[in-house]
Amino acid sequence: MEAARGIADLGYKAVLIEKRERLGGTPDEAQYAALTPDLRSAPKAIGEMVDAVNNHANVEVMCDTTVTSSTGSVGDFKISATQGGKDITIEAGAVIITTGFTHFDPGRETQKYGYYEHDDVITLVDAEKMFSSGNFVRPSNGEKPKRVCFIQCVGSRDRQIGNEYCSKVCCGMSSKQAIEIREMLPDCKVFIFYIDMRMYGYWENEIYWPAQEKHKVNYIKGMATEIIKKGDQLIVKGEDTTLRRPMEVPMDMVILAVGMEPSQGTKDMANVFGVKQNQYGFIETTGGPLNTVSTEVPGVFAAGACTGPADLEDSVSMAGAAAMKAIASVRLVPA
Amino acid sequence: MEAARGIADLGYKAVLIEKRERLGGTPDEAQYAALTPDLRSAPKAIGEMVDAVNNHANVEVMCDTTVTSSTGSVGDFKISATQGGKDITIEAGAVIITTGFTHFDPGRETQKYGYYEHDDVITLVDAEKMFSSGNFVRPSNGEKPKRVCFIQCVGSRDRQIGNEYCSKVCCGMSSKQAIEIREMLPDCKVFIFYIDMRMYGYWENEIYWPAQEKHKVNYIKGMATEIIKKGDQLIVKGEDTTLRRPMEVPMDMVILAVGMEPSQGTKDMANVFGVKQNQYGFIETTGGPLNTVSTEVPGVFAAGACTGPADLEDSVSMAGAAAMKAIASVRLVPA
Numbered sequence: 105m106e107a108a109r110g111i112a113d114l115g116y117k118a119v120l121i122e123k124r125e126r127l128g129g130t131p132d133e134a135q136y137a138a139l140t141p142d143l144r145s146a147p148k149a150i151g152e153m154v155d156a157v158n159n160h161a162n163v164e165v166m167c168d169t170t171v172t173s174s175t176g177s178v179g180d181f182k183i184s185a186t187q188g189g190k191d192i193t194i195e196a197g198a199v200i201i202t203t204g205f206t207h208f209d210p211g212r213e214t215q216k217y218g219y220y221e222h223d224d225v226i227t228l229v230d231a232e233k234m235f236s237s238g239n240f241v242r243p244s245n246g247e248k249p250k251r252v253c254f255i256q257c258v259g260s261r262d263r264q265i266g267n268e269y270c271s272k273v274c275c276g277m278s279s280k281q282a283i284e285i286r287e288m289l290p291d292c293k294v295f296i297f298y299i300d301m302r303m304y305g306y307w308e309n310e311i312y313w314p315a316q317e318k319h320k321v322n323y324i325k326g327m328a329t330e331i332i333k334k335g336d337q338l339i340v341k342g343e344d345t346t347l348r349r350p351m352e353v354p355m356d357m358v359i360l361a362v363g364m365e366p367s368q369g370t371k372d373m374a375n376v377f378g379v380k381q382n383q384y385g386f387i388e389t390t391g392g393p394l395n396t397v398s399t400e401v402p403g404v405f406a407a408g409a410c411t412g413p414a415d416l417e418d419s420v421s422m423a424g425a426a427a428m429k430a431i432a433s434v435r436l437v438p439a
Numbered sequence: 440m441e442a443a444r445g446i447a448d449l450g451y452k453a454v455l456i457e458k459r460e461r462l463g464g465t466p467d468e469a470q471y472a473a474l475t476p477d478l479r480s481a482p483k484a485i486g487e488m489v490d491a492v493n494n495h496a497n498v499e500v501m502c503d504t505t506v507t508s509s510t511g512s513v514g515d516f517k518i519s520a521t522q523g524g525k526d527i528t529i530e531a532g533a534v535i536i537t538t539g540f541t542h543f544d545p546g547r548e549t550q551k552y553g554y555y556e557h558d559d560v561i562t563l564v565d566a567e568k569m570f571s572s573g574n575f576v577r578p579s580n581g582e583k584p585k586r587v588c589f590i591q592c593v594g595s596r597d598r599q600i601g602n603e604y605c606s607k608v609c610c611g612m613s614s615k616q617a618i619e620i621r622e623m624l625p626d627c628k629v630f631i632f633y634i635d636m637r638m639y640g641y642w643e644n645e646i647y648w649p650a651q652e653k654h655k656v657n658y659i660k661g662m663a664t665e666i667i668k669k670g671d672q673l674i675v676k677g678e679d680t681t682l683r684r685p686m687e688v689p690m691d692m693v694i695l696a697v698g699m700e701p702s703q704g705t706k707d708m709a710n711v712f713g714v715k716q717n718q719y720g721f722i723e724t725t726g727g728p729l730n731t732v733s734t735e736v737p738g739v740f741a742a743g744a745c746t747g748p749a750d751l752e753d754s755v756s757m758a759g760a761a762a763m764k765a766i767a768s769v770r771l772v773p774a
Contacts, residue, residue, distance in 0.1 A: 106729075110760075113767035114449065142727040149729055261643060268644040300635035305748045308596060309603040348683065392477040393751035394441075394484055397759070413640045416728035418756065424732070425445075425759025432448035 105129075105153045106420050107200045107407055110427030112162030116434075119194055120157055121185065122167045123369060127154045130204055137235035139416060140273065140280045141310040147236075166194075174199070174376050178403025179437035197434035198403045199377060200426045201387060203369035205409035208259025208267070208362040216330040217258065217360055224249075224338055224357045225331055227258075228274065231281055231359050240288055242356055245336075249356035252285055253295040253340060254278040255328045260363030260413075261299065267384065271363030272413040275302040278361045279311040279321070286319040295322045295353070297342065326351060331358055363413070370410040377404045386412045397426040403433050440464075440488045441755050442535045442742055445762030447497030451769075454529055455492055456520065457502045458704060462489045465539055472570035474751060475608065475615045476645040482571075501529075509534070509711050513738025514772035532769035533738045534712060535761045536722060538704035540744035543594025543602070543697040551665040552593065552695055559584075559673055559692045560666055562593075563609065566616055566694050575623055577692055580671075584691035587620055588630040588675060589613040590663045595698030595748075596634065602719065606698030607748040610637040613696045614646040614656070621654040630657045630688070632677065661686060666693055698748070705745040712739045721747045732761040738768050 105127060108118040124133065128150050131139075136146035157163045169187040176182045183194040207229050211219040219225050223244040226234075234240045242249050256278060260271040275298065282294045301323065303312040315321040328342035337354045344351040366385035374381045379399040380388040387406040390398050397405045407426040408419035440462060443453040459468065463485050466474075471481035492498045504522040511517045518529040542564050546554040554560050558579040561569075569575045577584050591613060595606040610633065617629045636658065638647040650656040663677035672689045679686040701720035709716045714734040715723040722741040725733050732740045742761040743754035 110763045269641050270639045270643045272639040302637055302639050304605045304607045304637050306604050308605045394755055396752050396756045417731050420729055421731045421756035421760045424763045425756045428445045428759045428763040
């Protein structure tokens with residue numbers, strides 16, 4: 105949406121193709137309640153972005169539309185898509201892929217957290233949905249939890265499953281949610297089990313210290329390796345690396361800080377437009393740190409979490425840069 | 440340079456004002472040897488950026504030029520500057536501030552590292568200069584060091600001095616330099632003392648694991664609090680938080696991972712253009728995570744480390760976004 109608005113603001117026409125029946129991306133689909141780090145209402149903020157493109161004379165929004173193939177090259181792409189079951193063709197000078205990420209599925213493979221077995225083991229995404237509905241309770245019995253913990257790096261920094269990367273946003277998002285829980289339920293103790301706290305830039309000051317000092321969230325350096333059920337409660341097993349001992353901690357709810365993986369749309373569009381994917385399936389941009397949005401294919405750009413873990417700031421900056429470079433690429437095509 | 444090139448590539452004229460006598464910014468001024476994370480030659484990479492703007496018909500480069508005041512508003516700024524002692528006026532529709540950061544001075548105030556007392560205590564910046572000259576030796580005696588350590592978070596995450604933020608790049612840059620030292624001096628042991636390793640996104644895989652596994656760099660979770668001299672060596676005192684005990688480790692050289700502070704140029708330009716600075720003196724952008732480059736003043740944008748700690752990717756993405764928004768702001772001015 106930011107890239108489309110940028111192109112439109114530059115006086116060019118943007119066609120915004122969305123597979124879903126409405127705009128808003130993952131924050132809308134997963135029903136995020138509040139943005140990280142500023143706790144602004146996600147429906148409101150994302151809604152404003154949706155309105156901006158819907159109301160822009162230079163943006164044509166095509167929902168319920170899936171791109172299936174592409175021919176041509178920079179300055180002259182012919183893109184085939186299905187729109188509500190009908191075949192259509194879209195002509196474009198340049199393409200920006202912004203297909204984002206998908207949340208890691210913590211129920212799969214090697215994960216010992218019992219996500220699919222224990223009702224009270226949920227993810228950051230499930231928690232956002234509960235915040236959005238204004239009803240944060242234990243799924244097993246509908247009661248308010250007294251003890252909640254977050255487990256960091258679920259599906260990230262994990263070689264066993266091949267995701268060696270850090271997903272960048274989970275530490276911040278967990279700290280944000282911890283603050284929200286403490287505000288909603290002042291009697292609830294909240295713990296965050298982490299490896300390293302990745303609170304870069306201002307997040308340190310915006311969420312980490314307020315979580316600790318104002319909201320009394322407990323940060324424990326330790327890896328949780330297994331969750332079992334004991335009576336009405338969950339027992340989180342692992343190692344407390346600060347206290348140097350095995351831990352077994354009872355909790356009412358456990359929130360798994362799931363990382364990012366490339367979405368199916370990202371893999372599909374990489375194939376359609378012939379751009380390289382890295383070992384994880386994210387789209388590979390060229391030029392190292394000095395060019396964040398260009399791909400190997402002239403006229404095809406990528407922005408946001410389809411290129412790898414990205415926070416909102418990254419995604420919005422990259423979208424603006426991609427809008428600029430996409431228009432520049434078309435202007436520079438020899439007539 | 441990236442923002443100027445973007446504006447020029449969009450078909451508009453960019454005036455690039457540089458206080459120094461040549462382009463290249465901090466990487467040039469501080470003689471960076473190699474970029475983080477891809478170890479590409481900094482003079483070569485930055486040189487290409489300099490050439491791109493110098494050779495662009497739409498970019499006018501003004502070196503040795505300092506902006507002193509500004510009147511007017513979006514679409515019609517009149518900017519006064521001195522160029523080689525002469526007063527000049529520049530007309531512009533929009534302004535992008537890209538005045539970057541300055542390295543924290545580890546010799547000041549509360550720092551117990553003896554930066555100004557001990558020859559063999561240097562900073563990341565000093566080390567880059569030595570790498571650039573191809574001569575990494577102990578300043579005190581010109582000999583190759585056998586034991587080198589990095590101390591993280593010097594001037595960052597430090598409330599005592601008022602810099603609560605994480606400077607974002609020092610963990611990555613230290614790991615990069617550790618790899619370079621191990622490659623140059625295979626007999627030299629290299630240690631990194633850290634609080635949290637901030638290796639977000641792909642850096643985990645690009646520098647952190649190779650540093651540990653391929654290059655045998657030792658990461659020690661611990662805070663170094665003081666450096667004293669003992670005979671020919673330095674003694675690093677502090678706490679090893681993994682081993683849970685005070686440490687006193689002998690070193691031949693200590694490299695302080697100094698963080699970012701707002702540059703004087705950033706503070707000056709904030710005043711000239713009337714944009715808000717945050718509590719640290721960096722320029723405050725509006726819109727939270729959904730707008731990374733706009734300031735409160737219409738037509739005035741900021742990109743890169745003048746807005747706060749930023750890595751190369753951040754700075755380049757923001758520059759592209761700022762180029763787009765600057766041109767959009769001028770186009771949207773009612774005639």
